[in-house]
Each structure stands twice: as structure tokens, then as C-alpha cells.
Amino acid sequence: xxxxxxxxxxxxxxxxxxxxxxxxxxxxxxxxxxxxxxxxxxxxxxxxxxxxxxxxxxxxxxxxxxxxxxxxxxxxxxxxxxxxxxxxxxxxxxxxxxxxxxxxxxxxxxxxxxxxxxxxxxxxxxxxxxxxxxxxxxxxxxxxxxxxxxxxxxxxxxxxxxxxxxxxxxxxxxxxxxxxxxxxxxxxxxxxxxxxxxxxxxxxxxxxxxxxxxxxxxxxxxxxxxxxxxxxxxxxxxxxxxxxxxxxxxxxxxxxxxxxxxxxxxxxxxxxxxxxxxxxxxxxxxxxxxxxxxxxxxxxxx
Numbered sequence: 472x473x474x475x476x477x478x479x480x481x482x483x484x485x486x487x488x489x490x491x492x493x494x495x496x497x498x499x500x501x502x503x504x505x506x507x508x509x510x511x512x513x514x515x516x517x518x519x520x521x522x523x524x525x526x527x528x529x530x531x532x533x534x535x536x537x538x539x540x541x542x543x544x545x546x547x548x549x550x551x552x553x554x555x556x557x558x559x560x561x562x563x564x565x566x567x568x569x570x571x572x573x574x575x576x577x578x579x580x581x582x583x584x585x586x587x588x589x590x591x592x593x594x595x596x597x598x599x600x601x602x603x604x605x606x607x608x609x610x611x612x613x614x615x616x617x618x619x620x621x622x623x624x625x626x627x628x629x630x631x632x633x634x635x636x637x638x639x640x641x642x643x644x645x646x647x648x649x650x651x652x653x654x655x656x657x658x659x660x661x662x663x664x665x666x667x668x669x670x671x672x673x674x675x676x677x678x679x680x681x682x683x684x685x686x687x688x689x690x691x692x693x694x695x696x697x698x699x700x701x702x703x704x705x706x707x708x709x710x711x712x713x714x715x716x717x718x719x720x721x722x723x724x725x726x727x728x729x730x731x732x733x734x735x736x737x738x739x740x741x742x743x744x745x746x747x748x749x750x751x752x753x754x755x756x757x758x759x760x761x762x763x764x765x766x767x768x769x770x771x772x773x
Contacts, residue, residue, distance in 0.1 A: 494523040505538040508634045528568040532595050537631040540587040542575035550582040550767040553648040555635045557588045559659030562625040563606050569742045570658040584648045590631035617712050632668040654680035662686030690717035699728040701760045705737030
């Protein structure tokens with residue numbers, strides 16, 4: 472089945488949108504394993520999540536009650552490492568299949584406990600067509616200056632990321648993970664959320680390591696105790712053009728380990744890889760990087 476360069480809220484701002492599948496309203500999936508991040512939090516009165524389907528891929532808007540869904544490896548091949556997975560979607564949508572559950576299943580198949588984060592979002596109109604137009608306009612406005620970060624933000628997403636990391640570490644024994652090897656990988660807005668958790672979290676609240684996949688490469692202040700970073704982006708990314716790799720340079724200047732994969736082609740939203748391009752290596756390379764750093768070397772509890 473053909474995979475689409477996803478993140479429709481982002482792609483509505485790009486020329487390729489005319490070739491993208493149209494979102495179709497969908498029933499909410501059961502999500503039986505989803506755990507509320509904040510057990511006492513209730514959805515605001517009159518609000519509901521809005522699920523849509525792009526081809527075979529489910530996505531969700533208007534998340535007000537964040538959850539974490541564990542996707543655990545076979546205990547026989549579990550490494551003890553854990554990764555919180557943050558899908559993207561311009562802080563107005565979450566690409567739950569394309570950048571969430573499918574990524575988590577791949578990681579679990581390779582011995583890594585994965586946890587899909589459904590974080591809180593900016594509100595959008597309930598109607599699908601109305602929401603598409605609204606998100607497209609907001610994204611276009613947000614990306615007018617390629618030298619500035621996108622103006623759409625969601626501080627609650629960072630809070631949810633830090634709460635997710637705390638939940639995984641607090642249940643390390645239950646889930647068979649090493650609390651010292653709990654990282655995070657994010658895509659687009661999920662990458663920005665991951666980065667914010669790494670830079671705004673305090674000490675042991677931060678992810679132990681991060682994967683930063685097609686997020687903006689703009690400069691940030693990087694503390695000397697920032698976690699190691701694996702960064703990946705396509706050089707033809709139509710949403711986040713790369714006049715430089717200033718973010719990666721910030722890691723280098725801070726003398727913090729960093730690895731960059733700058734693919735020739737792949738555009739934005741390639742997820743687990745765009746067929747016919749070297750972006751297909753993104754998750755195997757992330758796994759190899761984790762292995763190189765010793766993150767897969769010991770079983771939990773040893």
C-alpha cells in the first residue's frame with residue numbers, strides 16, 4: 472500500500488497538497504491500552520475528539536485529554552530501553568498511524584518498549600472540510616518567515632511529554648524498562664515537542680536521549696547537560712528549508728553527542744520512510760545509533 476507524505480495540516484500549506492488524499496471523517500478507534508496521563512482530567516463540556524482517515528491512516532484532532540499507549544516488545548528480546556513516540560501535525564492534528572502506532576510497533580519488534588503519546592492540541596473546527604481550510608491558513612501564516620520558528624505553539628504538549636516520561640519511569644518495573652534509558656522520538660510538531668521536553672525539562676525529568684525527525688533546524692540554546700540527539704531531515708523539505716543546520720551545531724558547540732542524517736530527498740512527513748529514497752533507513756539508523764550509544768546493551772534489571 473502506498474504511504475503518503477502525511478501531516479495534512481502541514482501539507483495544506485505546500486504545493487503537493489493537490490495530490491494528497493482528502494481527509495474523511497472516521498470513527499474513533501477503541502484504544503483499549505491507552506492510559507490517561509492525568510487520571511482526574513476530564514474533557515471540557517461540549518468537546519470531543521475528531522478522527523479522520525487519510526487513505527488507510529488514522530489521525531485525530533481536538534485532543535483535550537492526553538493519553539499514553541504502551542506497545543511492549545516480546546520479553547524474550549526486550550532490551551530494557553524505552554522510547555516515547557510523539558506524532559506530528561502542526562499542533563492541530565496527530566498522525567496517529569503514520570508517525571505513532573506504526574513507529575511504536577517497529578520499535579517493539581526490535582526490542583524497545585514504545586509508548587505513543589497523544590498530546591493536547593490547538594482547537595480546530597469540528598467539521599472536516601472547515602478544519603482543513605482553517606489549518607491550511609494557520610500553517611501558511613505560521614511559515615511565512617523561514618528563518619523564524621513556526622508561530623503555532625502548544626505549551627501543553629511539552630507538559631504532556633514530560634508527564635509521559637515520568638509515567639514510563641514510574642512504571643519501569645511493571646513495563647520491564649530501565650528508568651535510566653527512557654528516550655523520546657518525535658516527528659515534525661512531535662519533534663518540536665520532543666526538543667522542548669529535552670531543553671525545558673529539569674535534570675532527570677528530561678528524556679535520556681532524543682530522536683528529532685524533520686523538525687525545524689533553527690538555532691536553540693543548548694545546555695551542557697542536554698541529552699544526546701539523533702536528528703534526521705530531508706534536504707528538500709518543503710516546509711522547513713535548511714539554510715543551515717544551526718540546531719545540530721548548537722549541540723556540537725555544547726559538546727553534547729549528536730548525529731545528523733540529511734537525506735537528499737524525502738520532503739516533509741516521510742514518517743518511517745518514503746519509498747525510493749534513503750529516508751527508508753531512518754528507523755534502522757536510529758536503532759543503530761541507540762546501539763552504538765550502549766542503550767540496547769543491557770537487559771532491564773541487570
